[in-house]
Structures are given as C-alpha cells and as structure tokens.
Amino acid sequence: MPGVELYELIRKRRSIRQYKPDAIPHPVLERILEAACWAPSGKNLQNWRFFVLQGPFRDDYLQYAQKAWLHLQPVLEKRLKPSLYQFTERFFYTLGEAPVVILAYSQPHPEENNQTALGSVYMAVQNLVLAAEAEGLGTCVMGSPLEVKDEINRFLGLEHSELELVCGITVGYPAHEPPAAPRQPDRVVWLGQAQS
Numbered sequence: 001m002p003g004v005e006l007y008e009l010i011r012k013r014r015s016i017r018q019y020k021p022d023a024i025p026h027p028v029l030e031r032i033l034e035a036a037c038w039a040p041s042g043k044n045l046q047n048w049r050f051f052v053l054q055g056p057f058r059d060d061y062l063q064y065a066q067k068a069w070l071h072l073q074p075v076l077e078k079r080l081k082p083s084l085y086q087f088t089e090r091f092f093y094t095l096g097e098a099p100v101v102i103l104a105y106s107q108p109h110p111e112e113n114n115q116t117a118l119g120s121v122y123m124a125v126q127n128l129v130l131a132a133e134a135e136g137l138g139t140c141v142m143g144s145p146l147e148v149k150d151e152i153n154r155f156l157g158l159e160h161s162e163l164e165l166v167c168g169i170t171v172g173y174p175a176h177e178p179p180a181a182p183r184q185p186d187r188v189v190w191l192g193q194a195q196s
C-alpha cells in the first residue's frame with residue numbers, strides 16, 4: 001500500500017509523558033518546526049507562531065505547568081483513577097523531564113474566523129507531532145497551559161501582543177512506551193456510495 005509508513009507512524013504515535021534527559025540536536029528541532037510550517041492554513045495566512053523553550057527558559061516555564069495543575073486538579077481528582085491521577089500530577093510538576101517545550105500561538109487576522117485560525121495552528125501542530133515521531137521523538141500536546149495563559153504571555157513578554165495561546169507541546173526522546181489509548185468505533189458517518 002502506498003504511504004504505508006505514514007499510516008504506521010500515525011498508529012504508533014502516543015502522548016509521551018516521560019522523557020530521557022538526552023538533548024535534541026538543533027537540526028532535528030529545525031526539521032520538525034519546518035514540517036509544522038508546511039501545514040495548510042486558512043487563506044495561507046500561516047498564522048501559527050511557535051516559541052521553543054529550552055534550557056533555563058524551559059526550567060522557568062515549569063512553574064506555569066504546576067500552576068495549571070492547581071486549576072485542573074479538582075476536576076481530574078474526580079475523573080482519574082488514583083494511579084493515573086498521581087502519574088498525571090507528576091507530569092504537570094516535571095513535564096516528564098522533557099528537554100524542550102514548544103508553545104503554539106495564533107496570530108489573529110481581521111479577515112480570518114477565529115476558529116479557522118485555531119484550526120490552522122492545530123494543523124501545524126499535528127505536522128510537528130508526526131515529524132517528531134518520524135525523528136524518534138515523543139510529544140504530548142497540552143491544552144492545560146490555557147489555564148494560565150495570561151501569566152505565560154507575561155513570561156514571554158507577550159502581554160501587549162495580539163497573539164493567542166493555542167497549546168503547549170513537550171518534546172523529547174521517549175522514556176516509556178504507553179499503551180494505545182483506545183479509539184471509539186463510531187466516529188465516522190458514511191452517506192451514499194461512490195459511483196463506479
């Protein structure tokens with residue numbers, strides 16, 4: 001089957017929440033960010049902006065992951081079974097020791113619907129996630145930074161900017177192999193049949 005490697009890559013990807021301490025070579029990071037920027041976007045506005053946090057910036061960022069946990073903790077305590085709850089709490093406190101955290105932003109445009117702009121950024125994020133997988137890296141996309149977006153904007157000096165935070169992504173070499181999270185079988189509705 002043509003493109004079988006891509007299908008395998010898509011099936012193999014997991015959200016990774018524990019990373020090896022190994023640094024990611026800069027050319028590898030450049031490649032996955034370039035792949036992100038080849039995503040389709042509404043009106044080809046390429047409205048994504050990526051902030052790549054490494055070293056002391058990544059270390060300083062941890063405090064926001066921890067603050068986000070304080071917002072989400074009451075809900076997750078009820079939703080998750082105890083072992084998963086503890087694992088998740090540790091992830092928020094350490095980000096799984098990921099050496100790189102990427103913050104994805106959207107640049108609003110007067111002629112672009114906000115939802116379309118958001119979708120374009122997520123197209124780029126998915127490219128990045130799959131390119132990372134192809135490089136032997138693991139990632140975890142996180143909506144949780146939105147809980148403390150104003151503080152993160154100040155951290156990046158964006159408090160007077162129009163940019164809107166979309167998500168965070170941890171990146172690093174995986175230190176665990178989580179099982180596949182099950183997929184629901186009923187998410188596709190087929191209408192009619194192709195004419196032969």
Ligand SMILES: Cc1cc2nc3c(=O)[nH]c(=O)nc-3n(C[C@H](O)[C@H](O)[C@H](O)COP(=O)(O)O)c2cc1C
Nearest residue numbers: 013014015016091140141142143144145167180181
């Ligand atoms: C928009 C979005 C937001 C997410 N937010 C978080 C998050 O804040 N923290 C986290 O640990 N995982 C987060 N995830 C990862 C999901 O939990 C994960 O994709 C899902 O459980 C399926 O597992 P898999 O990615 O291993 O297939 C997020 C994923 C997406 C797409």
